[in-house]
Amino acid sequence: MASQPHIHCPRCQWEPRIDSRWYCAPGEPGSGCGTxxxxxxxxxxxxxxxxxxxxTQCFSxxxxxxxxxxxxxPSGDDEAQRRQEALETAR
Ligand SMILES: [Zn+2]
Ligand SMILES: [Zn+2]
Structure with missing residues (x-):
């Protein structure tokens, strides 16, 4: 049973919605294609x-x-390991 990380803003706990969309703005070197x-x-x-x-910007x-x-x-887990798994799953 793979436990998925919970995703929310580290500052205010806002959770991204299924229809949330980010904008590729020219805010970092190499970014800004407008997607x-x-x-x-x-x-x-x-x-x-x-x-x-x-x-990543919070919309809240x-x-x-x-x-x-x-x-x-969840506390007690190997964060680095799970972090890597999350990245691979997302690709
Ligand atoms: Zn926030
Ligand atoms: Zn882009």
């Missing part, structure tokens, strides 16, 4: 230009946080 997509389906990778977003508190900090795992 709209659900960033947690691709582990932060823009499907338009292949840019991996370091930071409007703050950007490191993409990995949105994934929350």
């Amino acid at each position: 709209r997509w659900h960033t947690f389906w691709t582990a932060g990778c823009c499907p338009g230009c292949g840019h991996f977003w370091e930071m 508190c409007k703050q950007s946080s490191p993409h990995q900090s949105w994934y929350h795992y």
Whole structure:
């Protein structure tokens, strides 16, 4: 039984909706192709230009946080291992 990480904003606990869409804006080096997509389906990778977003913006508190900090795992688990699995599953 694979347990999925819980995804929510590390600052305000807002959870992305199934129809939430992020915009590839020119905010990081190499980004800015204008694609709209659900960033947690691709582990932060823009499907338009292949840019991996370091930071992910919350639509509730409007703050950007490191993409990995949105994934929350049950305590006691090996976070690094599960983090890697989450990335591979998303590809
Ligand atoms: Zn892009
Ligand atoms: Zn937030």
